[in-house]
Amino acid sequence: MLIRIDGDSATAIFDQVAASVRSDILTGHLIPGDRLPPAREVATALDINVHTVLRAYQQLRDEGLVDLRRGRGAVISASAGPLVDLAHDIHALVARASALGVSPATLASLVKDTTP
Structure with missing residues (x-):
């Protein structure tokens, strides 16, 4: 999975992270049950704050696309299949x-x- 952001964009970085995950769900690159990379790993790879990634994951959770579970991390939810x-x-x-x-x-x- 490749999360893409554009540092020059006016769109907030957490929105870009969430949009990238949404795009991967829509294209079928991510399916229900797939795990997202840990927030720290994404933050390090993109050179952004871990809280930015967590905010994106929480936004996806609020949309019903991701389940966040302590110890399991972020997992694409079954409701994302449709x-x-x-x-x-x-x-x-x-x-x-x-x-x-x-x-x-x-x-x-x-x-x-x-x-x-």
């Missing part, structure tokens, strides 16, 4: 929008306006 199916639907929607000439910004706006 996201892979959703990713296929998203790719199909993006492809259809592109074929119809709908821009990504317009599609994002349409999705946002449709959200309950």
Whole structure:
């Protein structure tokens, strides 16, 4: 697993870490039951504070994507499995929008306006 961050981005680093894990779940690189690397290991590899990684893991826990257990660490939760199916639907929607000439910004706006 490769967690990616961009130090020049305006997006908070913990959000980038969480987004990277989310992306790996959506692409199927991470599946329910997979363990995330320990926060200290990620922090050392990315040269960031361990609390930043823990905040990202907690955010993922709050979203129901990760289970945090003392002694076991962070594990992709079973509820993350349906996201892979959703990713296929998203790719199909993006492809259809592109074929119809709908821009990504317009599609994002349409999705946002449709959200309950």
